[in-house]
Amino acid sequence: MPTYVEIMAQIEALQKQAEQIRRNEIDGVIAEIKQKIRDYDLTAADLGFVPAAQSQEVRPAQPSKRSTVKPKYKDPASGKTWTGRGVMPKWMKAAVEAGHVRDEFLIDAG
Template sequence: MDERKRDSMIAYLRHRMDEFGIRPEDLASAIASAQAEQKEARYRSATGNTWSGEGEMPQWLKQAISAGQSVEHFQLSAKARPPVQSGRAAVDWRDDPFAGSPLARGQRQ
């Protein structure tokens, strides 16, 4: 939207607000209460789309399901899950002077 259209729209909205006795504070409180009423997200995509699980399923989730993904894949857990640890300790190979050498691969020269 260009600047003239934006300014024109703002002037129109201010005129209508004056006509109906609506103050900017009224709008702010209405927006705040609407945001508070929003349900907590139960599903989230990798791009940040969310769905509370109520109402019609959003298009992004329908497409993922039709592509073979499960709904559970997008479900958010109630509490954060601890990371899965394997029996082996993690090793940082970046500082290993022998990484990639025949010695590290277990080969004899």
């Protein structure tokens, strides 16, 4: 009866052998797929790898659904603005750390 160490060595050897066989089979599969792509003139969009709008077909541009957000805060020194969304800009962070309050930088609505 084989020992534990011998069995583990056999497992390791079989895993290496299985990985080599897998790599060889993958090479064949890739070559076959590439040939089919050439034979049928398939694109990445045909295969579902990119949305159809990104394929080589020219399509009319769609209007953006994102709206522009008006700035809410303004740095009086530099004139830089911030909407109040996302990461706080360096100028605002420095002001807050210096003891200022965000509301001091609010842009007047009128």
